Amino acid sequence: MFLDAIKTIWSGSGFAAITWKELIMIVVACVLIYLAIAKKFEPLLLLPIAFGMLLVNLPLSGLMAEPVEGSTEPGGLLYYLYLGVKLGIYPSLIFLGIGAMTDFGPLIARPSGLFMGAGAQFGIFAAFIIASALGFKPQEAASIGIIGGADGPTAIYLATRLAPDLLSAIAIAAYSYMALIPMIQPPLMRLLTTKKEREIKMEQLREVSKLEKICFPIVVAVFCILLLPSVAPLIGMLMLGNLFKESGVVDRISDTAQNALINIVTIFLGVTVGATASAEKFLRPQTLMIIGLGLMAFMFSTIGGLLMGKLMCWLSGGKINPLIGSAGVSAVPMAARVSQIEGQKANKSNYLLMHAMGPNVAGVIGSAVAAGILLALFGK
């Protein structure tokens, strides 16, 4: 009787049901947890993503199980939380927080940063062409390409709409490469610029009035949403968050958006995106291709931004340091920091951080616009 009881418990447990594919996924999740904790690879998102991946690959847990029609049994916890991703709620709320944290002052002071932000979207479309050539459907190719925008919420938003099956691979690639920006960008920056260009010291930015800062989110939201309605959730929330910050009259709301709200949403977003990485969806050759294409997209985006930076340098008569062009990929503020570090390596008295923040925040707008265009072209 005792043995029967043990047999029953064993056969009903996850140990008996686990497959080798799930074991591999558990190992992958543990590697990602290690990278997040020990190597600090975008830990705020990679840690919940990795743990979500771990949870969903533990058999019989039913965390992502859909409710059965006609049954009173509810679905799994993560299934319900995942609805926020599926319906595009979490990425938009993350953009609200990002908006509340972003200072568009450097961009308003030197709007030419917008061109570098546009140039740095080149990687999205370069990866799109290559992914299409490799046989991915246009929707999948567009979702893979958006990794080059270096913007996690935008990548997740587009992938859930165009290629939900690829969501986990795309999100993991996007956040991993964002963490690797200090390794990916510098060699390209040195390769594409001369020492003389890297040494350029930029003039101080002009003063930006409070009124300009208040009007900016309103003007951008009205213009972009009228032009590309599909981008409304992302740009609308980004600019609303920024208006909260710049208006100066809703400090409590602004504080909530940039702290409590974004932290809560980050937990839900990370865990549920990770939970889409079930063994059968993740362990396939496509995942490796997505990871390779994502790296390519990041590199082409950096090249696009740098080339635009070089053009701006030439047009301005050598007043703009082309290194700030690479900050056009929207990983804020990591990409701007890389420009600062590389600028200072060339010239110790060089302070490029504030100058690089212009193209950096322009990249956020640029990648959202690119996502809106792809959504308009390939959305159902």
Place this chain on the structure above:
Amino acid sequence: MSISESLVVTVFSMSLVFAVLASLFALIKILPMVLGAFVNKKVETSATSDVAGTPVAVAMATGSGSSGSISSGVLKLIDVDEKTAAMIMAIVSDETQIPLSELCFKSIKALQN
């Protein structure tokens, strides 16, 4: 989708990204002019309506409209190099326990002995 089709999509999409951001560039360039004209008009109105209080009214309107709060990217350095200024800002932040993002420095001037 063939490569030629994806190239067409790329050219079209990149052109559209540039067009949208170029339009934003134009809007940002126009914005200070529009706001400047609006603020100047407001200053003129308040100056004519209150002759006795002219200096105060003009000063207040100019203060809130044309300069207003200053971007964190703008700081007047008078006889101070950027490195020293960065050090001073960090010290002030540390001593006052106020994060740098919440402090607004308008100018840093070296005192002459």
